[in-house]
Amino acid sequence: MSNDTPTPADTDGPTPAEQRKAVRERYSDIAADSSSRCSDDGERTDHDDQSRKMGYSDAELDGVPAGANLGLGCGNPTALASLEGGETVLDLGSGAGFDCFLAANEVGEGGHVIGVDMTPEMVEKARENASDHDGGNVEFRLGEIEHLPVADETVDLVISNCVVNLSPDKPQVFDEAFRVLRPGGRVAISDVVLTTALPSDIHADPTSVASCIAGASTVSDLESMLDDSGFEDVAIEPKEDSEEFIREWDDERDVSEYVVSATIEATKPAH
Structure with a gap:
């Protein structure tokens, strides 16, 4: 795919405050709704089917607490990561903890996984799910991914699943990821990228931002952000096969005409 894809429509979009409010409300509602139906086996099956389309295996789906998978995301960042025992992993926008628990299974008792999410309801749900996880090597912190509650150079790997696009300040997100990574640390992210200019009504709609559409960036813009943050x-x-599940994100239009899932990898220089 060419990196010179069109930029979003030249229309004033929602303010950063409006974006954060829309995102927080959407994921608060998702957390509350999932809690009210946590014993619904049919709902669990629907979420698992959606996750299979994103690249998760049955073994992975069976290896996490039942309430952790909410069918969200646009890929499988843990599959990119080549995790090793004893590593420290940070998940940006960890939701109910799905990818955190998968990472915890991989890094083992000697490793550590930190999930950060700005939605109190999601953090609460993730902590409840952690009580059903045998590893004991995962924790969840409330915070914004633009201002991570994580110390400098304490993390080996940063993962994220369709969350960076939600941020109104993506360069700051990558700056923060660079800050918390140890030298030689790496980023393994699944997210959506923009493939063509968005219609002005989508670009200006806070709901479309919260639905992982209007906040997407082009490949070239993301490359520039990561480079500016210091990554190599x-x-x-x-x-391209992500169209299968992205077209299901909106009942009124096929949003796969505008965005596609992508893997995003980068490394912090070792010295």
Whole structure:
């Protein structure tokens, strides 16, 4: 795919405050709704089917607490990560903890996983799910991904699943990821990228931001952000087969005409 894709429509979008409010409200509602139906086996099956389309295996789905998978995301960042025992992993926008628990299974008792989410209801749900996880090596912190509650150079790997696009200040997100990574640390992110200019009504709609559409950036813009933050070996690969599940995100239009899932990888220089 060419990196010179059109930029979003030249229309004033929602303010950062409006974006954060829309995102927080949407995911608060999702957390509350999932809690009210946590014993619904049919709902669990629907979420698992959606996650299979994103690249998760049955073994992965069976290896996490039942309430952790909410069917969200646009890929499987843990599959990119080549996790090793004893590593420290940070998940940006950890939701109910799905990818955190998968990472915790991989890094083992000697490793540690931190999930950060700005939605109190999601953090509460993730902590409840942690009580059903045998590893004991995962924790969840309330915070914004633009201002991570994590110390400098304490993390080996930063993962995220369709969350960076939600941020109104993506360069700051990557700056923060760079700050908390140890030298030689890496980023392995699944997110959506913009493939063509958005219609003005989508670009200006806070709900479309919260639905992982209007906040998407082009590949070239993301490459520039990561480079400016200091990362090297930046690699962004769009996944055309993601149309299968992205077209289901909106009942009124096919949003796969505008965005596609992509893998985003980068490394912090070792010295």
